[in-house]
Amino acid sequence: MGEFDFIARHFRPLAGKGAMELRNDGATMSVPVGEELVLSSDTMIEGLHFLPDDPARSIAQKLLRCNLSDLAAMGSRPCHYMLNVSVPADRHYDERWFTEFAEGLEADQKQFGMTLLGGDTTGSPFPLMLNVTILGTVRRGEALRRNGSQPGDGVWVTGSLGRAALGLQVRLGKLRHADTSLVEAYRVPTPRVGLSLYGIVSAAMDISDGLVQDCGHIAEESGIAITLFEELLPFSEAVRAHLTEYRETILLGGDDYELLMTCPADQEEVLQKHCETHGVPVTKVGTVTEGQGVTVLDKHHRPICFSRTGWQHF
Ligand SMILES: [Mg+2]
Structure with missing residues (x-):
């Protein structure tokens, strides 16, 4: 051939x-x-x-x-x-x-x-x-960027998180899960093309390397700090079932291919309406403040410590 x-x-x-x-x-x-x-x-x-x-x-x-x-x-x-x-x-x-x-x-x-x-x-x-x-x-001039977040903005994500990271664990034989939804999410992501978010969101990127790390990119590029609230994160039932045991995999794992955005308070309704019109679920998961780095708070609002270290400032 x-x-x-x-x-x-x-x-x-x-x-x-x-x-x-x-x-x-x-x-x-x-x-x-x-x-x-x-x-x-x-x-x-x-x-x-x-x-x-x-x-x-x-x-x-x-x-x-x-x-x-x-x-x-x-x-x-x-x-x-x-x-x-x-x-x-x-x-x-x-x-x-x-x-x-x-x-x-x-x-x-x-x-x-x-x-x-x-x-x-x-x-x-x-x-x-x-x-x-x-x-x-x-x-022209309307490409979204990572560097526009301002203190006071909210942090938003589309879809749900963690399914692909768990799907990979299923594929590697490290996690048993009854249905194929996690593996499907790992194999075929749903890119959020077709939204028109210029002028609505202050910064955007896609979540490919894990929620926490990717929030770190926006924090760094925008010169701000991000606080995420674990209880607000959108998880499917399948992911929620494994949350206690696989928390790090879910929060630090990758392959979500959802959008991560920050949005000024006065645009939040516009963002929600726009996403709803396009059939894209969107959830507020955190806040932007002055400072640097990413903090994830558990349901008691205590910072979660991750075993993997790196550039994050917890
Ligand atoms: Mg990307």
Whole structure:
């Protein structure tokens, strides 16, 4: 199987306008007047970001959705993506695997309104490596950022937290859980694209490395302190059932791909209405104050101490 046949079979059907059927050295794209490009890139490596026996379809979807979540965090709408694939020769990544992989890409292209613009395919002595660079647009100057939080703002998150982190524990055989909801959340996240939060929220990012650490990024970029209230955090019933035993996994684990935002008090109602209109659950989970670092308070309003240390100031 040659590289060119491989690309033609699996990826040419995914190519959109500007990709010129992937027959040239590059692609073209135009940006509507008054808008600017938002670019983001994410790599997934076998064994590190997905497990070799995860379904090819869900690996493709997770690859796109991690990237889509970054666009959502920037307030941008997706239009195209570039795909780089490094395929190990001696593994089970065969024709059938890539057919399913391409089906996953196609399904999410349709759902999120974007097309493949180009990329590269190569053989490799390493585990399967997948990289997507995603391209989106935003009205000029209206990309969301991490640095606008002010003391007095509230801290908000979309969706519910901790399901993916527990799903990984289930996949690794470290946690027993009766239904598939946690593993599903780990395999196929729900990026919050389509919201228009510019002028409503003061800062935004997506939660990919764990709630506490990602709050730390907003705190640092904005020069403020964040206090989270554990009792306010949105947990599904499945997560709540494991909260006592897996508190650190839930609060420090990653892969949520929900939005983390800070919002001035006078915009809170607007934020809630906007999210409700789009069918996105949103919850106030904390407050912004002067200072630095992130504190999580338990239901008795005592700071929770985590065993993992790092940059956080508790
Ligand atoms: Mg991100």
